[in-house]
Amino acid sequence: MKTVDIAVIGAGPAGAATAIQAARLGASVVVFDKAAYGRDKVCGDGLTPRAVGALNELKIDMTDAHHIDGLRMIANTTRRELDWPATARFPSHGAVWPRRRLDAALIDAAAEAGAEIVWETEALPVIDGKRVTGVDAGKDRWAAGLVVIATGAPGQVARMVGATKVANEPFGLAIRSYVESPRHADRHLEACLTMKDGNDNSVPGYGWMFPAGDGTVNIGVGALNTMKGFKGLNLNTLIDLYYDQVREEWEIGPYLEKPRAWRLPMSTKRRHGPGWVAIGDAAGLINPMNGEGIDYGLESGMLAADLFVADPSTAPERYDALIGERFDSFLRTGRRFSFLIGHPWILNSGLRLAVGTQAIANITLKVMGNLVDSETPGTAGLVLGAADRVLAVADPILRRTRASG
Numbered sequence: 001m002k003t004v005d006i007a008v009i010g011a012g013p014a015g016a017a018t019a020i021q022a023a024r025l026g027a028s029v030v031v032f033d034k035a036a037y038g039r040d041k042v043c044g045d046g047l048t049p050r051a052v053g054a055l056n057e058l059k060i061d062m063t064d065a066h067h068i069d070g071l072r073m074i075a076n077t078t079r080r081e082l083d084w085p086a087t088a089r090f091p092s093h094g095a096v097w098p099r100r101r102l103d104a105a106l107i108d109a110a111a112e113a114g115a116e117i118v119w120e121t122e123a124l125p126v127i128d129g130k131r132v133t134g135v136d137a138g139k140d141r142w143a144a145g146l147v148v149i150a151t152g153a154p155g156q157v158a159r160m161v162g163a164t165k166v167a168n169e170p171f172g173l174a175i176r177s178y179v180e181s182p183r184h185a186d187r188h189l190e191a192c193l194t195m196k197d198g199n200d201n202s203v204p205g206y207g208w209m210f211p212a213g214d215g216t217v218n219i220g221v222g223a224l225n226t227m228k229g230f231k232g233l234n235l236n237t238l239i240d241l242y243y244d245q246v247r248e249e250w251e252i253g254p255y256l257e258k259p260r261a262w263r264l265p266m267s268t269k270r271r272h273g274p275g276w277v278a279i280g281d282a283a284g285l286i287n288p289m290n291g292e293g294i295d296y297g298l299e300s301g302m303l304a305a306d307l308f309v310a311d312p313s314t315a316p317e318r319y320d321a322l323i324g325e326r327f328d329s330f331l332r333t334g335r336r337f338s339f340l341i342g343h344p345w346i347l348n349s350g351l352r353l354a355v356g357t358q359a360i361a362n363i364t365l366k367v368m369g370n371l372v373d374s375e376t377p378g379t380a381g382l383v384l385g386a387a388d389r390v391l392a393v394a395d396p397i398l399r400r401t402r403a404s405g
């Protein structure tokens, strides 16, 4: 039996953030991943200013990432080129950083800080009564003061500790590939908000072109399960339709790899218990308004480490409470909002309003990106507060009348 302060299962951004922070604060940390070093993750590779802020907090050198100034929103024939908002809290730029390289940079920083990284090893929590006491990994058993579940979209580990998704709460699916384009160094992300599936159903979600600055552009489409016809949705058809739509304007070549899809978890039944916490996707921490999860993984990962180092005995409880304070209301509003935009007529009239003028589109960008600074909330803060209250009242109706049935 080996002993460690923190055992992390999963070496994605969330797990790496815990490992970096905890090891730098002097804790002994081991991280397990079933994949090999240099693994890829199906993702859009987009980093909002919020995510860049989290990477800055972790002191990650971002010279390898492609700098992004803002977002081009497209809704039917309306186009709005928007710069990221200037706030006191977040930097005013984003980035695109292909996950193979971003995740390697993060886990390298964890190793440099002193964490032990064990690749190609599946780890499972050891459960003693109600308490998680360590992990079984390969032939070894590790005792740990805290087990951090950073396993991504819920699977076997989540089931073992009861951190599965909440029935009837929304989730998303998304698919992506890479293409070559002369516009690979564009400084704006592009999102088309008026996507239709092969059966002419409006898709609550968006198609994206995220330029990576290395000759390639990440191309993809995401959809929420609140839409009519979600069960029959073919993501391969959806990305092909989007590919045809952007081909000429971006002068793109063929897919560089077969498009791959993965889940966007947006809820969890539990995210802590005696001896354990769940972070990142494993805790359902994805923004339903834009599909962003990297930032939430980094933030929740850092928080888990800080709380454990401050007081191991209260860390899981305090983690749950503080994550609740920081994210629950915003993410709940986002989930309610996703029921609303599952209805095509609400989606389409809402979009007309949301991108109607440059000023309103700027507010939309700030709200959707969770870039409202609580100290200077401004109009975006007021909009978010009002949406929160109205959607809370409408919640039972939204659930009863969901377009996906």
Ligand SMILES: Cc1cc2nc3c(=O)[nH]c(=O)nc-3n(C[C@H](O)[C@H](O)[C@H](O)COP(=O)(O)OP(=O)(O)OC[C@H]3O[C@@H](n4cnc5c(N)ncnc54)[C@H](O)[C@@H]3O)c2cc1C
Pocket: 009, 010, 011, 012, 013, 014, 015, 032, 033, 034, 035, 039, 041, 042, 043, 044, 045, 046, 047, 051, 121, 122, 123, 124, 150, 151, 152, 153, 155, 157, 173, 174, 175, 176, 220, 260, 261, 262, 263, 264, 279, 280, 281, 282, 286, 291, 292, 293, 294, 295, 297
């Ligand atoms: C198509 C698509 C596009 C997206 N685009 C964006 C975007 O542009 N921007 C953004 O912010 N977010 C985006 N997301 C969401 C983002 O990819 C996730 O939120 C993010 O990867 C979550 O990080 P994580 O560390 O929680 O989990 P992951 O990155 O999924 O890492 C989990 C790790 O755990 C390992 N693991 C699992 N089980 C075990 C086990 N038992 N033992 C050992 N190892 C295990 C896995 O091998 C994996 O390496 C997108 C998602 C999809 C599907």
